[in-house]
Amino acid sequence: MxxxxxxxxxxxxxxxxxxxxxxxxxxxxxxxxxxxxxxxxxxxxxxxxxxxxxxxxxxxxxxxxxxxxxxxxxxxxxxxxxxxxxxxxxxxxxxxxxxxxxxxxxxxxxxxxxxxxxxxxxxxxxxxxxxxxxxxxxxxxxxxxxxxxxxxxxxxxxxxxxxxxxxxxxxxxxxxxxxxxxxxxINNITIKFIIVLLMALLAGFLFSRYLVTRIRVALKQIHHVQNDEMNARIKNIQANDEISELNSGLNQMTEIIADKIRKQTQSEKEITKSKIALQEQHALLSAFISAMPELAFIFDETGEYIEIFGSNLKLLCAKKEDLLGKKLTSFMPELIAKQIMKTIDTTLKTHQPQVLDYNMEINGTNTYFQGHTAVLDFEHKTSPDLGLVILIAHDITEQVLAQKQAYKLSLYDILTELPNRRFLMERLDQEIARAKRHEQSGALLFIDLDNFKIINDNFGHLIGDLLLIEVAKRLTQQLRKEDIAFRLGGDEFVILLSNLDNNILTASIKAQTIAQKILEIIQETYILKDIKHHISCSIGVVLFPENECDSQDLIKYADIAMYKAKDEGKNSVKVYTSHMQALLEKHLQLQNDLRIAIKQSDLTIHLQPQYDHNGLIVSAEALVRWEHPDKGFIPPGEFIAIAEESGLIHALGRSVIILVLETLQKLLKQKVSSSFKRIAINVSPWQIGQKDFVTEMEALLEKYQIPASYLDIEITEQTLIGNFSVFAKKMEQMQNMGFYFSIDDFGTGYSSLSYLKSLPVNMLKIDRSFIEELTKNKNNDAIVDTIIVMARHLGLEVLAEGVETKVQLDFLKQHDCHFYQGYYFSKPLLIDDFINVLSNQAAANQ
Structure with missing residues (x-):
């Protein structure tokens, strides 16, 4: 009920x-x-x-x-x-x-x-x-x-x-x-009481019905709340009794519950949204952790494996299921386990991330790892020394090997695999200290290949690199076990000779002997891509520790001695002496002055006439001259060598060509002589070896409006060494444009005479060294006669350089030499003087 x-x-x-x-x-x-x-x-x-x-x-x-x-x-x-x-x-x-x-x-x-x-x-x-x-x-x-x-x-x-x-x-x-x-x-009273009783019962019934009805309203409101009908409210609350207060309280309670339900619903939506986001993040994190190449370990304070993550499980020292629940000391080498445990302990005590590097053998391979640790902090920890630590292990094997390789590369030359300058500096300091400690002398040999740039420019860097590799092999084959060969860069090499002798003189002799052997092996023929090449080198030698200097000074002194060897004709050995320093400083100053002279157009040309057998000027050779503002006249042999060594030869050669073209403009404009045909220009191997040399010459001819036939391009036999095919192609291309070609200093080079029948050459110029010995040496006379006869059979013209006497001239005429040049006829002339000589010649022949 x-x-x-x-x-x-x-x-x-x-x-x-x-x-x-x-x-x-x-x-x-x-x-x-x-x-x-x-x-x-x-x-x-x-x-x-x-x-x-x-x-x-x-x-x-x-x-x-x-x-x-x-x-x-x-x-x-x-x-x-x-x-x-x-x-x-x-x-x-x-x-x-x-x-x-x-x-x-x-x-x-x-x-x-x-x-x-x-x-x-x-x-x-x-x-x-x-x-x-x-x-x-x-x-x-x-x-x-x-x-x-x-x-x-x-x-x-x-x-x-x-x-x-x-x-x-x-x-x-x-x-x-x-x-x-x-x-x-009593009966009367009883009847009245019964009536009152009935009325009281009726009143009680009606009152109870009234109470029940009002209470049912409250119950109905409670049912609405139970059925989530939060918009329902008890209306028309007018009385001021307990039931009315109850109904008002129910309305307030319903409003409070409805508000809480709304907030709870909103919270549940947010929680649901957060759960979804969390699930997505968890899925993403799980996928990331599973896919990441690193390994992630969770350890407790005792080093027990709690969990292992990562996709690269092959880097584990054992199977994952075998590791979980076990201590790392059971699987890792003792030293590494101690290192990791120390890091875990430090992480827990300091609550700061730690980094450790370690390596161990995994699947037979030495694997390098870098570990990063952090504390997994939970509120239920009972002690700061207790807890969990996550260790993320990065496989840095490739990085370490790359660093080692980089370190090796920092100490070794990539091309030749010889130690480099950095290695030399470290080792040289050690050797100087050891030599002082043991009273033993050592030596430093500075080697620079002669004319290497010609090969590199004309045959390309591939041939040049192959040549450098072969030179490196030859150097290492000639060394003792205690000696080391280094490549400083380009075509420069250094050899460190240790423990030569405790006597400085004996040590010097041994060093020079080794240097001479190196000269010999470097000059041997190189066959690169089925082509024969020749090269020489200049070597500077410095002894230590008698020269109280450091490694930088030793290298500088050896370099000075090497430049001295180059100045004296290359392909030689020079031992450093103190006066060489002054020579080097002079050399460097002259190099800087030459750069300024070229930039300011301070160079000039002189023209030395070239005559035919009738004594007429038919051509001239352009000779560059440099009048230094302080030092006066600088010989061409001195500053041209500097230009070649410093790379100024390209700018110098272009300046000379421009001067010659300007001179030709004057000559052609004045029409001084109908017999004059051309001006000869000596072109260096570096210059003609440029890829755009032909294009540049064509552009200059166009600019100055000079026919190509007025230019005689002189090349030396040395230029053709190892570069025949490249130069032959360029010469043929330029000859088709009208250029005239001559081989200068013929007879002094190493090229085969068979080149002559293949090259587009117009003239052979006999070197002055042969002309000087005419009528003095039968062998020399025979050589000159042979050159003239050979040129005649090949259809080439011949010019004799350095003719200074009538005897020399008569010999040349008797052997049908076509043209002559030398002081017997004329010294090199200024341009205006040369024009006057031509004008006088033209007037005399009218």
Whole structure:
């Protein structure tokens, strides 16, 4: 049964019970009150009767009982009159008995009854018997009234003793008579109480219904909340009682719950969104961790493997399942395990990330790792020294090997695999210190290849590199075990000779002997890509530690000695002396001055005439001249060598060509001689080896409007060494443009005479060294004659250089040499002087 019906039933039972109790209490109370009231009235009546009789018949003696009876009628009448006023007792009997129980008076109290209606004798006997036994025996002399209920005769007896007469006054009433009015009153009261009860029950029922209805409204609101109907509210709350407060509280509670549900829903949405994002991040992180090439380990403070992540599990020292739950000391080498444990301990104590590098053998390969640690901090840690540490191990094997390779590359030359300058500097300092400590002399050989740039420019860097590799091999093959060959860069090499001797002179001899052997092996033929090449070198030697200097100074001194060897004709060995420093400084200063002279166009050209067998000037050779503002005239052999070494030869050669073209403009404009054909220009191997040399020459001819046939390009046999095919192609291309080609200093080079039939050459110029020895040396004469005959058979013209005597000229004419040049005819002339000579020649021949 629900609470509300129970409440209604409870109210109903409560009201009914209350009413019944009230009726019962009221009836008993009324009964008691009415009973007491009747008793009091009867007592009053008895007293009245007693006083009336006493007062009225006080003169009578007690033995004058017959007088009492005589006055009976009058006493009864008076008594009835008195009793009738009470309206309470009018249904009983008045009896007077003597002390012995003798009936004296027996009369009805109802004035409507006669004497015949006296009390039944059976009742009188019972009263007499009872009174004799109880009333009279128990009555005191006080004028109190006694009551005795004779239940067996259904009578109630009221009696009072009259002591002065020894009589007893009795009023006998029937029970029904005594309580008749009371019962009527009780019945009346009962009916009224029943009506009140019914009204109370109805009121209780209606009140309970009212309460139930209002409570059901609250219950309905609670059901709405239970069913998540948060928009429902209790309306029309107007009363100001507890239920209204309850309903208002329910509305407030519903609003609070609705607000919390809204917030909870929003929170759940956010949580759901966060969960989704977290799941996505977790999936991404899991994929990342699984795919990352690194290994991630989680260790506890004891070094136990808690978890292992990463895709490159092949780098583990054992299987993952074998490692988990075990300590790293069980699997790793002792030293590495101690190193990692120390790092874990430091990480936990400092809460700072740590880095460690270690390497160990994995699958037979030495693998390098770099580990980064961090603390996995949790709130439930009981001690700062306890906890978990994550270690991310990067496989840096490739990086380490690359660093080692880089270090090697930093110490070794990539091309030749010889130690480089950095290695030399480190080793040289050690060797100087060791030589001082053991009093042993050593030496440094600085080697520079002669004319290497010609090969590099004309055959390309591939051939040049192959040549350098071969030179490196030859150098290392000639060294002792304790000696080291280095490549400084380009075509420069250094050889460090250790422990030569404790005697400085002996050490110097040994160093020069080794240097001479190197000269010999470097000059041997190189076959590169099926082509023969030749090269020489210049070597500077410096001894240590007698020269109190460091490694930088030693290299500088050896370099100075090497340049001295080049200045003296190359392909030689020079030992450093102190005066070489001044020569080097002079050399460097001159190099800088030459750069300025070329830039400021301070160079000039002189023209040395070239004659035919008729003595006419048919051409001239352009000779560059440099008048230094402080040092005066600088010989061409000196500054041209500097230009070649410093790379200024290209700028120098271009300047000379421009000067020649400007000179030709003047000559052609003045038309000084119809016999004049061309000006010869000596072109260096570096210059003609340039890729754009042909294009550049063509552009210059176009700029100055000079026909190519007015230029005679002189090349040396040395230029053709190893560069034949390259130069032959360029020469053929330029000859087709109209250029004239001559081989200068013919007979002094190493080229095969077979080149002559393949090259687009127009003239051979016999070197002055052969002309100087004419008529003095038969072999020399034979060589000159052979050159002239060979040129005739090849269809080439021949010019003799350095003709200075008539004897030389006569020999040349006898052997049909075509052209002559030398001081016998003319020294090199200024341009204006050369023009004047041509003008005079033209005037003389008119």
């Amino acid at each position: 629900k609470l509300l019906p129970k409440l209604s039933l409870f109210v109903f039972i409560l009201v009914a019970s209350t009413a019944l109790i009230a009726i019962f209490v009221s009836i008993n109370t009324i009964r008691s009150i009415n009973y007491d009231l009747n008793i009091q009235l009867i007592e009053k009546d008895l007293n009245n009767v007693h006083h009336f009789i006493t007062d009225k018949y006080s003169a009578l003696k007690k033995h004058d009982l017959h007088h009492v009876k005589n006055y009976y009628q009058k006493a009864i009448a008076d008594t009835q009159a008195i009793l009738s006023t009470t309206e309470l007792i009018n249904k009983g009997y008045l009896v007077i008995l003597s002390e012995s129980g003798q009936e004296i008076v027996n009369s009805s109290l109802d004035d409507g009854k006669s004497d015949k209606d006296l009390m039944d004798s059976k009742y009188l006997v019972s009263i007499q018997q009872s009174m004799t036994e109880t009333a009279f025996s128990q009555a005191d002399i006080k004028n109190s009234i006694k009551i005795s209920e004779l239940s067996h005769i259904n009578r109630v007896v009221f009696y009072k003793k009259i002591p002065e007469w020894d009589l007893g006054l009795f009023i006998v009433l029937e029970n029904d008579e005594l309580y008749s009015r009371l019962n009527d009153y």
